Amino acid sequence: MFAGGFISPAPDPRPRLCEYKSERVQRPSSRKASATMNQFPRQSWHVHGSALWRGVLASAALAFAIGYGTWARADGEVTSVTAPAVSSAQIDELIAQLGHEDFFVRERAQQQLAELGFHAFDALVAAENHADIEIAARARYLLRLMEIEWTRDDDPPEVKRLLGNYDQLDEDTRQQRIAELAKLPDDQGLAALCRLARFQRSDQLAKRAALEAIRQGGGDGGFAQWPTGQPADETAVWALSLLDKQPRSVLDAIEPERWAQRAQTIRDSLAGSSRAAASWLLTYASLRESPEEALTDWAQLVEREAATLKTAPQQTEPAIVQELLRLESGWLRSLERQADAEATMLRTLDFVRPDSESLAQHLLWLTWHEAWSVIDHAAERFSAAFSDDPVLLYTLAFARQKQGQMEQAERLAASARELNPRD
DSSP: OEETTEEOOOOOSSOOOOBOOGGGOOOOOHHHHHHHHHHOOSSOOSSSHHHHHHHHHHHHHHHHHHHSOEEEOTTSOEEEOOOOOOOHHHHHHHHHHTTOSSHHHHHHHHHHHHHHGGGGHHHHHHHTTOSSHHHHHHHHHHHHTOBOOOOOTTSOHHHHHHHTTGGGSOHHHHHHHHHHHHHSGGGTTHHHHHHHHHHOSOHHHHHHHHHHHHHTTOSGGGGGGOOOSSOHHHHHHHHHHHHTSOOOOHHHHSOHHHHHHHHHHHHHHHTTOOSHHHHHHHHHHTTTTSHHHHHHHHHHHHHHHHHHHHHOGGGOOHHHHHHHHHHHHHHHHHTTOHHHHHHHHHHHTTTSOSSHHHHHHHHHHHHHTTOHHHHHHHHHHTHHHHHTOHHHHHHHHHHHHHHTOHHHHHHHHHHHHHHSTTO
């Protein structure tokens, strides 16, 4: 049914997270079509020429908009259409066909993926880094056809402000906006963080959004938000203020009613997503209902992320794996699994950066949890870094003081003063 030049479909019952804009559906220019054809030179074309290729691209763009899009009607109302249900295995097969030796098979797969729209989003994001450059290039092309609306009509005003121009921001500013969303009171930014965890194309930013959403719940999140760009003495005062507080896991820090609301928001926002960031949040949401099962699943997710760090380092970073392990150790302590918690803390040392700030921050976190044996391992493993860095020596001296080893603390402080006589 057409109305005013646009399709007027039935509304999508799911929350409107992302959209295809109707202006995206247009016939590509000859120049663009030619460039795209050169991008996929699996076969040489002598007969059909660029006219056929332009038609293919135009039909793909149209299919994308019809597949799962929103169409702005003359009255300004935006409605959605839903793609047919399809299994993840079928989507994976279509992704594989993007690299088929037969051009028409590749084109048919591209159009079918276009028709699926955001149902294929997770698989297309993963395919951006595919070893087959044709699959990767076509996945990126299909993702470029998607235009994501980061705000919803029912978002709080501050969320709309923070995400209003999100697509135009550089990565550092996006990360700052993610942190600001997490600081909004009463979980106002939770749904938006889930949105970013699911639909942000950058894997690292999606994962940062997921971690910020988990930290919103309280617990050990303070140490993950180490301030930067301020004088060292102010940072020290901030860190010491945290040490005065008793460590609490999110299992203990959130009242049941708020937990239930957060868990429901997470499930409503992320159901069906296979992205790593979504899996973290969905597993977190099940912690209270089935903590042992959730922890088993979490451990597997940590192993998967550690493997990703080795095989696809552009998708993650050591600090992300370290934060996953920190969260796991807190949940283990809540279940009184102290030995497992200590083993998990010890493993965090594999992912801490050996620079002064990162080591000092992590050492204070270990001190906060009175993980004395892990601190012993850290001092031994990073002895070269500690030996010529007064900040690290003072931090270790503070840890020894908290541990009750006053003589060792004095020796460490004296060594730090020798390196920095002005103290």
